[in-house]
Amino acid sequence: MAHGCGRQNSDDIVARKLTALAHPVRLAAIRQLAAAGPTGLAAGRLAERLDVAPNALTFHLQKLAAAGLVESHREGQFVYYRAVFDALLALTDHLVGACCSEAEESCGPRCPTSRDR
Amino acid sequence: MAHGCGRQNSDDIVARKLTALAHPVRLAAIRQLAAAGPTGLAAGRLAERLDVAPNALTFHLQKLAAAGLVESHREGQFVYYRAVFDALLALTDHLVGACCSEAEESCGPRCPTSRDR
DNA sequence: TCAATATTTCAATAATAAATGAACTCTATA
DNA sequence: TATAGAGTTCATTTATTATTGAAATATTGA
Numbered sequence: 001m002a003h004g005c006g007r008q009n010s011d012d013i014v015a016r017k018l019t020a021l022a023h024p025v026r027l028a029a030i031r032q033l034a035a036a037g038p039t040g041l042a043a044g045r046l047a048e049r050l051d052v053a054p055n056a057l058t059f060h061l062q063k064l065a066a067a068g069l070v071e072s073h074r075e076g077q078f079v080y081y082r083a084v085f086d087a088l089l090a091l092t093d094h095l096v097g098a099c100c101s102e103a104e105e106s107c108g109p110r111c112p113t114s115r116d117r
Numbered sequence: 118m119a120h121g122c123g124r125q126n127s128d129d130i131v132a133r134k135l136t137a138l139a140h141p142v143r144l145a146a147i148r149q150l151a152a153a154g155p156t157g158l159a160a161g162r163l164a165e166r167l168d169v170a171p172n173a174l175t176f177h178l179q180k181l182a183a184a185g186l187v188e189s190h191r192e193g194q195f196v197y198y199r200a201v202f203d204a205l206l207a208l209t210d211h212l213v214g215a216c217c218s219e220a221e222e223s224c225g226p227r228c229p230t231s232r233d234r
Numbered sequence: 235t236c237a238a239t240a241t242t243t244c245a246a247t248a249a250t251a252a253a254t255g256a257a258c259t260c261t262a263t264a
Numbered sequence: 265t266a267t268a269g270a271g272t273t274c275a276t277t278t279a280t281t282a283t284t285g286a287a288a289t290a291t292t293g294a
Contacts, residue, residue, distance in 0.1 A: 015144050022135035023282085037220030044240060056283070058242055077240050077291050085216065091208060099202065103154030140252085161270060173253070175272055180251095194261050194270055 013068075014094045017087065020067035025052055026060045033070060033083040040082030043072075130185075131211045134204065137184035142169055143177045150187060150200040157199025160189075 021027055028050050033040055041049075047057040061081055064070040069088060072081045100106060138144055145167055150157055158166075164174045178198055181187040186205060189198045217223060 015139065015141050018135055018139035018144065022132065022139040024132050025282095027132050027135065034216045035218045035220075037217035037223045039220060039223060042240085043242095047241095053284080054241060055243080055285085059282075062242095074241095074290090079241065099151045100154035101152045103152075103156060106154045106156060136251095142252095159270085160272095164271095170254080171271060172255085172273080176252080179272095191260090191271095196271060 014091065017067045017069060017091060020063045020069055023060065023063075025050060025056070026064055029057070029060060029081075030064065030069060030083055030088070033081055034085070034088070036082070038082060040072075040080045042078040042080055044078070046081065131208065134184045134186060134208060137180045137186055140177065140180075142167060142173070143181055146174070146177060147181065147186060147200055147205070150198055151202070151205070153199070155199060157189075157197045159195040159197055161195070163198065 021030065029046060032046060032049055043057060043061065044054065047054045050057065052060075061070060061072070065072060065081075067087075069084055070081050071084055072079050074080075138147065146163060149163060149166055160174060160178065161171065163178075164171050167174065169177075178187060178189070182189060182198075184204075186201055187198050188201055189196050191197075
């Protein structure tokens with residue numbers, strides 16, 4: 001198998017993740033959560049930062065959670081959300097994981113699998 | 118700047134890329150093109166492999182091209198499409214590039230920027 | 235228990251994206 | 265120049281997704 005990828009994933013799961021990410025609010029939300037680190041952010045705090053209505057944010061966070069890109073847990077009044085880093089990192093690998101598998105002779109320095117990463 | 122990412126990108130561009138990728142046919146198309154390597158594939162050949170109508174494929178390839186994820190060039194009768202690897206690789210970096218920038222003390226082994234990649 | 239804060243649910247509308255079939259353009263070749 | 269193959273464009277219908285405001289649930293502290 002010409003597939004150097006560590007993190008595995010099915011097409012369906014990846015499509016779902018991408019659909020979940022493919023929205024400005026959700027993209028911004030993920031980045032805020034990634035920046036916040038493992039502790040995450042309370043929903044209300046995130047809503048303020050993104051300047052979206054609380055109920056709208058819930059809508060988007062649910063999509064991200066359904067795709068496995070964020071997790072939440074309640075702490076008293078607050079519901080904290082945090083990014084699931086592994087799930088995010090799995091995306092690119094899936095996309096380019098099979099790079100040049102049908103044309104290995106032409107897999108040069110511009111190809112992902114020959115990068116030093 | 119607590120941002121260790123090499124490939125740069127704006128939120129808008131990334132959102133557009135993700136929207137473009139967030140469809141089963143387009144996801145499958147990108148992977149076929151990635152596997153085909155730098156030469157790419159003729160549109161008709163790709164349509165056969167994906168089992169979609171030629172006009173439907175054009176619709177999807179245009180979205181991918183508009184997002185900068187694929188390029189095309191005509192060779193006689195054929196129009197070849199190929200994946201733009203750099204654009205694909207830029208995605209994950211953008212998503213997690215600012216990981217823990219607000220909580221560096223908690224950026225442990227499960228965080229992207231502390232990985233050996 | 236009452237009031238205040240935090241978050242979610244629900245229903246209705248608005249907006250966007252995708253699928254489909256017919257027609258059109260471009261290239262190659264007889 | 266007529267024909268066939270390769271892709272694209274266009275217009276229509278259909279399906280999906282997002283936005284909005286009002287109401288409901290859960291937690292905390294007076």
